[in-house]
Amino acid sequence: xxxxxxxxxxxxxxxxxxxxxxxxxxxxxxxxxxxxxxxxxxxxxxxxxxxxxxxxxxxxxxxxxxxxxxxxxxxxxxxxxxxxxxxxxxxxxxxxxxxxxxxxxxxxxxxxxxxxxxxxxxxxxxxxxxxxxxxxxxxxxxxxxxxxx
Amino acid sequence: xxxxxxxxxxxxxxxxxxxxxxxxxxxxxxxxxxxxxxxxxxxxxxxxxxxxxxxxxxxxxxxxxxxxxxxxxxxxxxxxxxxxxxxxxxxxxxxxxxxxxxxxxxxxxxxxxxxxxxxxxxxxxxxxxxxxxxxxxxxxxxxxxxxxx
Numbered sequence: 452x453x454x455x456x457x458x459x460x461x462x463x464x465x466x467x468x469x470x471x472x473x474x475x476x477x478x479x480x481x482x483x484x485x486x487x488x489x490x491x492x493x494x495x496x497x498x499x500x501x502x503x504x505x506x507x508x509x510x511x512x513x514x515x516x517x518x519x520x521x522x523x524x525x526x527x528x529x530x531x532x533x534x535x536x537x538x539x540x541x542x543x544x545x546x547x548x549x550x551x552x553x554x555x556x557x558x559x560x561x562x563x564x565x566x567x568x569x570x571x572x573x574x575x576x577x578x579x580x581x582x583x584x585x586x587x588x589x590x591x592x593x594x595x596x597x598x599x600x
Numbered sequence: 601x602x603x604x605x606x607x608x609x610x611x612x613x614x615x616x617x618x619x620x621x622x623x624x625x626x627x628x629x630x631x632x633x634x635x636x637x638x639x640x641x642x643x644x645x646x647x648x649x650x651x652x653x654x655x656x657x658x659x660x661x662x663x664x665x666x667x668x669x670x671x672x673x674x675x676x677x678x679x680x681x682x683x684x685x686x687x688x689x690x691x692x693x694x695x696x697x698x699x700x701x702x703x704x705x706x707x708x709x710x711x712x713x714x715x716x717x718x719x720x721x722x723x724x725x726x727x728x729x730x731x732x733x734x735x736x737x738x739x740x741x742x743x744x745x746x747x748x749x
Contacts, residue, residue, distance in 0.1 A: 453626050455649040456605055456657045459685055461731060469729055476699060476728075477602050477687065499687070500604040501652030508605045508649075508657060532730035533682040536608055538626070538648070550625060579625075580618055581681035582610060 453546065454504035457539035457587045458496070458511045458566075462522050463531050466514035470495050473510065482509065483567050491520025496566055506539050506589055511566060535573070537585035539592070546586050547572045555579065562588075602695065603653035606688035606736045607645070607660045607715075611671050612680050615663035619644050622659065631658065632716050640669025645715055655688050655738055660715060684722070686734035688741070695735050696721045704728065711737075 463469040473479040482498040497510040513534060515523035525534055540546045543562045551557045556575035565571030568590035576583040612618040622628040631647040646659040662683060664672035674683055689695045692711045700706045705724035714720030717739035725732040 453628075453648070456608065456659075459605065459608060461729065463729055472729060476702060476704060479602075499602070500657075502657070503650030508651070510605075530730055532725070533685060536682060553625060555625060576681070580610065580612055580621060581679055 453538040453540050453586070455502040455506050455539040456508050457506065457537040457585075457589070458509040459533060460511045460513055460535040460537065460583075460585070461532070462513050462515075462526050462529075462534040464514065464526060466493050466495060466512055469512050469514075469531075470497075473497055473512070479510065485566065486516060487564075487566070488516070489563065490522070491515055491517045492522050494566060502539070504539065504541075506592060509566075511537075535583035535585050537571070537587050539587055539589060541588060541592055543570050543572060543586045543588040550574065550586075562586075602687040602689050602735070604651040604655050604688040605657050606655065606686040606734075606738070607658040608682060609660045609662055609684040609686065609732075609734070610681065611662050611664075611675050611678075611683040613663065613675060615642050615644060615661055618661050618663075618680075619646075622646055622661070628659065634715065635665060636713075636715070637665070638712065639671070640664055640666045641671050643715060651688070653688065653690075655741060658715075660686075684732035684734050686720075686736050688736055688738060690737060690741055692719050692721060692735045692737040699723065699735075711735075 479497040481495045483496040486493045492513045495512045555578045558573040562570045562572040570588045574584040628646040630644045632645040635642045641662045644661045704727045707722040711719045711721045719737045723733040
Protein backbone atom coordinates (compact mmCIF):
# COMPACT_ATOMS: atom_id res chain seq x y z
CA UNK A 452 0.00 0.00 0.00
CA UNK A 453 1.26 3.47 -0.88
CA UNK A 454 0.46 5.80 2.00
CA UNK A 455 1.91 9.21 1.13
CA UNK A 456 3.46 11.52 -1.42
CA UNK A 457 7.01 11.07 -0.16
CA UNK A 458 8.64 13.68 -2.34
CA UNK A 459 8.70 15.60 -5.60
CA UNK A 460 12.09 15.37 -7.32
CA UNK A 461 13.16 18.59 -9.06
CA UNK A 462 16.19 18.64 -11.35
CA UNK A 463 18.33 21.77 -11.46
CA UNK A 464 21.66 22.91 -12.86
CA UNK A 465 22.81 24.69 -9.69
CA UNK A 466 21.77 23.17 -6.37
CA UNK A 467 22.95 26.05 -4.19
CA UNK A 468 21.05 28.58 -6.27
CA UNK A 469 17.91 26.44 -6.25
CA UNK A 470 18.09 25.86 -2.49
CA UNK A 471 18.36 29.62 -2.08
CA UNK A 472 15.35 30.17 -4.37
CA UNK A 473 13.15 27.87 -2.25
CA UNK A 474 14.39 29.47 0.98
CA UNK A 475 14.00 33.07 -0.14
CA UNK A 476 10.68 32.57 -1.95
CA UNK A 477 8.81 30.20 0.38
CA UNK A 478 10.88 29.91 3.54
CA UNK A 479 11.65 26.20 2.98
CA UNK A 480 14.82 25.07 4.74
CA UNK A 481 17.23 22.22 3.94
CA UNK A 482 16.38 19.23 6.14
CA UNK A 483 19.12 16.98 4.77
CA UNK A 484 21.70 17.02 2.00
CA UNK A 485 23.93 14.35 0.52
CA UNK A 486 25.75 13.15 -2.56
CA UNK A 487 24.55 9.89 -4.10
CA UNK A 488 27.48 8.69 -6.21
CA UNK A 489 25.55 5.76 -7.65
CA UNK A 490 22.77 8.03 -8.95
CA UNK A 491 25.29 10.74 -9.89
CA UNK A 492 23.48 13.47 -7.97
CA UNK A 493 24.03 16.02 -5.27
CA UNK A 494 20.75 16.63 -3.50
CA UNK A 495 18.93 18.62 -0.84
CA UNK A 496 15.75 17.49 0.89
CA UNK A 497 13.38 20.25 2.00
CA UNK A 498 10.75 18.95 4.41
CA UNK A 499 7.36 20.47 3.61
CA UNK A 500 4.93 18.65 5.92
CA UNK A 501 4.32 15.63 8.09
CA UNK A 502 1.98 12.97 6.70
CA UNK A 503 -0.78 10.93 8.30
CA UNK A 504 1.18 7.67 8.02
CA UNK A 505 3.95 8.91 10.34
CA UNK A 506 6.22 9.98 7.48
CA UNK A 507 6.76 13.28 5.72
CA UNK A 508 6.62 14.94 2.31
CA UNK A 509 9.72 16.63 0.88
CA UNK A 510 10.96 18.49 -2.13
CA UNK A 511 14.10 16.77 -3.39
CA UNK A 512 16.35 19.14 -5.32
CA UNK A 513 18.79 17.31 -7.60
CA UNK A 514 21.95 18.53 -9.33
CA UNK A 515 23.92 16.08 -11.47
CA UNK A 516 27.51 15.36 -10.43
CA UNK A 517 28.55 13.89 -13.77
CA UNK A 518 27.60 14.16 -17.43
CA UNK A 519 26.56 10.52 -17.78
CA UNK A 520 24.09 10.51 -14.91
CA UNK A 521 20.42 10.05 -15.78
CA UNK A 522 19.59 13.44 -14.26
CA UNK A 523 22.25 15.18 -16.39
CA UNK A 524 20.81 13.58 -19.53
CA UNK A 525 17.28 14.48 -18.47
CA UNK A 526 18.30 18.12 -17.88
CA UNK A 527 20.03 18.32 -21.25
CA UNK A 528 16.81 17.20 -22.92
CA UNK A 529 14.16 18.91 -20.79
CA UNK A 530 15.77 21.79 -18.92
CA UNK A 531 15.03 22.37 -15.26
CA UNK A 532 11.75 21.14 -13.79
CA UNK A 533 9.95 18.25 -12.10
CA UNK A 534 12.00 15.11 -12.73
CA UNK A 535 9.98 12.51 -10.80
CA UNK A 536 7.42 11.93 -8.08
CA UNK A 537 7.71 9.45 -5.22
CA UNK A 538 5.15 7.56 -3.17
CA UNK A 539 5.96 6.26 0.30
CA UNK A 540 5.22 2.72 1.42
CA UNK A 541 6.15 0.57 4.40
CA UNK A 542 7.42 -2.17 2.07
CA UNK A 543 8.98 -1.10 -1.22
CA UNK A 544 10.03 -4.67 -2.07
CA UNK A 545 6.51 -6.06 -1.84
CA UNK A 546 4.98 -3.06 -3.65
CA UNK A 547 7.50 -3.27 -6.48
CA UNK A 548 6.84 -6.99 -6.91
CA UNK A 549 3.08 -6.45 -6.94
CA UNK A 550 3.30 -3.63 -9.49
CA UNK A 551 5.75 -5.57 -11.67
CA UNK A 552 3.26 -8.46 -11.73
CA UNK A 553 0.73 -6.05 -13.26
CA UNK A 554 3.06 -5.52 -16.24
CA UNK A 555 4.65 -2.20 -15.22
CA UNK A 556 8.41 -2.09 -15.80
CA UNK A 557 10.36 -1.72 -12.54
CA UNK A 558 13.78 -0.20 -13.25
CA UNK A 559 15.85 -1.96 -10.55
CA UNK A 560 16.10 -5.70 -10.06
CA UNK A 561 16.37 -5.01 -6.30
CA UNK A 562 15.53 -1.74 -4.52
CA UNK A 563 18.56 0.47 -3.86
CA UNK A 564 19.65 3.01 -1.29
CA UNK A 565 17.96 6.41 -1.66
CA UNK A 566 18.03 9.70 0.27
CA UNK A 567 18.42 9.48 4.03
CA UNK A 568 19.04 5.71 3.95
CA UNK A 569 15.67 5.01 2.38
CA UNK A 570 15.07 2.00 0.13
CA UNK A 571 13.87 2.93 -3.35
CA UNK A 572 12.97 1.77 -6.80
CA UNK A 573 11.60 3.43 -9.94
CA UNK A 574 8.83 2.59 -12.40
CA UNK A 575 9.27 3.22 -16.12
CA UNK A 576 7.68 6.55 -17.08
CA UNK A 577 6.37 5.12 -20.36
CA UNK A 578 4.28 2.66 -18.33
CA UNK A 579 3.07 5.44 -15.97
CA UNK A 580 1.56 8.09 -18.24
CA UNK A 581 4.85 9.95 -18.73
CA UNK A 582 5.56 10.22 -15.01
CA UNK A 583 8.86 8.80 -13.71
CA UNK A 584 7.53 7.28 -10.48
CA UNK A 585 9.59 6.27 -7.46
CA UNK A 586 8.54 4.01 -4.61
CA UNK A 587 10.29 4.62 -1.30
CA UNK A 588 10.42 3.11 2.14
CA UNK A 589 11.92 5.57 4.61
CA UNK A 590 14.65 4.34 6.97
CA UNK A 591 12.94 3.12 10.13
CA UNK A 592 9.57 2.85 8.39
CA UNK A 593 9.86 -0.78 7.31
CA UNK A 594 7.01 -2.94 8.59
CA UNK A 595 7.61 -6.32 10.21
CA UNK A 596 6.42 -7.90 6.98
CA UNK A 597 9.25 -6.16 5.16
CA UNK A 598 11.98 -7.13 7.59
CA UNK A 599 12.70 -10.38 5.77
CA UNK A 600 14.26 -8.41 2.89
CA UNK B 601 3.39 30.28 5.14
CA UNK B 602 3.15 27.23 2.88
CA UNK B 603 2.31 24.24 5.05
CA UNK B 604 1.90 21.26 2.72
CA UNK B 605 2.30 19.76 -0.71
CA UNK B 606 -1.36 20.16 -1.67
CA UNK B 607 -1.21 18.27 -4.94
CA UNK B 608 0.76 17.20 -7.96
CA UNK B 609 -1.01 18.08 -11.21
CA UNK B 610 -0.62 15.46 -13.96
CA UNK B 611 -1.75 16.18 -17.51
CA UNK B 612 -3.19 13.34 -19.57
CA UNK B 613 -4.99 12.82 -22.86
CA UNK B 614 -7.62 10.43 -21.47
CA UNK B 615 -8.81 11.04 -17.91
CA UNK B 616 -10.83 7.83 -17.57
CA UNK B 617 -7.88 5.72 -18.70
CA UNK B 618 -5.50 7.55 -16.36
CA UNK B 619 -7.86 7.24 -13.38
CA UNK B 620 -8.03 3.52 -14.12
CA UNK B 621 -4.22 3.30 -14.29
CA UNK B 622 -3.84 4.85 -10.83
CA UNK B 623 -6.59 2.63 -9.39
CA UNK B 624 -5.35 -0.61 -10.89
CA UNK B 625 -1.65 0.04 -10.28
CA UNK B 626 -1.65 1.64 -6.82
CA UNK B 627 -5.20 1.33 -5.47
CA UNK B 628 -5.77 5.11 -5.47
CA UNK B 629 -9.46 6.05 -5.68
CA UNK B 630 -11.17 9.18 -7.01
CA UNK B 631 -11.98 11.48 -4.11
CA UNK B 632 -13.59 14.19 -6.22
CA UNK B 633 -14.08 15.01 -9.89
CA UNK B 634 -15.23 18.12 -11.69
CA UNK B 635 -15.04 20.16 -14.87
CA UNK B 636 -13.42 23.59 -14.61
CA UNK B 637 -14.68 25.47 -17.67
CA UNK B 638 -12.49 28.49 -17.00
CA UNK B 639 -9.32 26.38 -16.95
CA UNK B 640 -10.60 24.16 -19.77
CA UNK B 641 -10.02 20.93 -17.87
CA UNK B 642 -11.85 17.87 -16.66
CA UNK B 643 -10.16 16.61 -13.54
CA UNK B 644 -10.06 13.92 -10.89
CA UNK B 645 -8.57 14.36 -7.43
CA UNK B 646 -7.06 11.24 -5.84
CA UNK B 647 -6.43 11.72 -2.13
CA UNK B 648 -3.10 10.17 -1.15
CA UNK B 649 -2.59 11.20 2.49
CA UNK B 650 -3.58 13.58 5.25
CA UNK B 651 -1.10 16.30 6.15
CA UNK B 652 0.08 17.69 9.47
CA UNK B 653 -1.61 21.06 8.90
CA UNK B 654 -5.10 19.51 8.81
CA UNK B 655 -5.21 19.34 5.02
CA UNK B 656 -4.37 16.59 2.54
CA UNK B 657 -2.16 15.78 -0.44
CA UNK B 658 -3.72 14.73 -3.73
CA UNK B 659 -2.84 13.75 -7.24
CA UNK B 660 -4.80 15.95 -9.64
CA UNK B 661 -5.34 14.29 -13.01
CA UNK B 662 -6.14 16.78 -15.77
CA UNK B 663 -7.60 16.25 -19.23
CA UNK B 664 -8.16 19.29 -21.46
CA UNK B 665 -11.74 19.99 -22.56
CA UNK B 666 -10.77 22.31 -25.42
CA UNK B 667 -7.86 22.82 -27.79
CA UNK B 668 -7.10 26.36 -26.62
CA UNK B 669 -6.74 25.51 -22.92
CA UNK B 670 -3.30 25.87 -21.39
CA UNK B 671 -3.24 22.17 -20.52
CA UNK B 672 -4.03 21.19 -24.13
CA UNK B 673 -1.17 23.37 -25.39
CA UNK B 674 1.16 21.98 -22.73
CA UNK B 675 0.27 18.38 -23.71
CA UNK B 676 0.82 19.12 -27.40
CA UNK B 677 4.32 20.36 -26.56
CA UNK B 678 5.38 17.99 -23.77
CA UNK B 679 3.21 14.89 -23.93
CA UNK B 680 1.74 13.40 -20.77
CA UNK B 681 3.44 13.98 -17.44
CA UNK B 682 3.73 16.24 -14.40
CA UNK B 683 2.17 19.60 -15.33
CA UNK B 684 2.50 21.52 -12.04
CA UNK B 685 2.96 21.23 -8.29
CA UNK B 686 0.88 22.98 -5.64
CA UNK B 687 1.63 24.13 -2.11
CA UNK B 688 -1.13 24.62 0.44
CA UNK B 689 -1.45 27.73 2.57
CA UNK B 690 -4.09 29.18 4.88
CA UNK B 691 -3.99 32.48 2.97
CA UNK B 692 -3.27 32.35 -0.74
CA UNK B 693 -3.91 36.09 -1.18
CA UNK B 694 -1.30 37.10 1.38
CA UNK B 695 1.23 34.51 0.13
CA UNK B 696 0.80 35.57 -3.49
CA UNK B 697 1.30 39.22 -2.56
CA UNK B 698 4.41 38.41 -0.53
CA UNK B 699 5.92 36.32 -3.32
CA UNK B 700 5.04 38.91 -5.99
CA UNK B 701 6.87 41.53 -3.91
CA UNK B 702 10.00 39.35 -4.22
CA UNK B 703 9.86 39.72 -8.02
CA UNK B 704 8.25 36.39 -8.92
CA UNK B 705 5.54 36.72 -11.57
CA UNK B 706 2.10 35.74 -10.24
CA UNK B 707 -0.15 34.69 -13.12
CA UNK B 708 -3.52 35.91 -11.80
CA UNK B 709 -4.30 39.45 -10.67
CA UNK B 710 -6.64 37.90 -8.06
CA UNK B 711 -6.73 34.24 -6.96
CA UNK B 712 -9.41 32.19 -8.73
CA UNK B 713 -11.58 29.19 -7.96
CA UNK B 714 -9.73 25.86 -8.08
CA UNK B 715 -10.65 22.23 -7.37
CA UNK B 716 -13.15 21.60 -4.62
CA UNK B 717 -13.91 25.32 -4.15
CA UNK B 718 -10.31 26.10 -3.27
CA UNK B 719 -8.77 29.50 -3.96
CA UNK B 720 -5.70 29.33 -6.20
CA UNK B 721 -3.07 31.20 -8.11
CA UNK B 722 0.00 30.22 -10.16
CA UNK B 723 3.60 31.41 -10.27
CA UNK B 724 5.44 31.71 -13.58
CA UNK B 725 7.54 28.59 -14.20
CA UNK B 726 10.40 30.67 -15.65
CA UNK B 727 10.73 32.39 -12.28
CA UNK B 728 10.56 29.05 -10.40
CA UNK B 729 13.30 26.88 -11.94
CA UNK B 730 11.06 25.46 -14.66
CA UNK B 731 8.34 24.38 -12.22
CA UNK B 732 4.81 25.70 -12.78
CA UNK B 733 3.91 26.31 -9.13
CA UNK B 734 0.41 26.74 -7.73
CA UNK B 735 -0.57 28.17 -4.36
CA UNK B 736 -3.86 26.92 -2.94
CA UNK B 737 -6.06 27.59 0.03
CA UNK B 738 -8.52 24.75 0.51
CA UNK B 739 -12.20 25.57 1.09
CA UNK B 740 -12.73 25.84 4.83
CA UNK B 741 -8.99 26.25 5.48
CA UNK B 742 -8.88 30.05 5.36
CA UNK B 743 -7.45 31.54 8.53
CA UNK B 744 -9.11 34.42 10.34
CA UNK B 745 -6.46 36.69 8.83
CA UNK B 746 -7.60 35.66 5.36
CA UNK B 747 -11.30 36.17 5.99
CA UNK B 748 -11.16 39.79 4.89
CA UNK B 749 -10.71 38.66 1.28
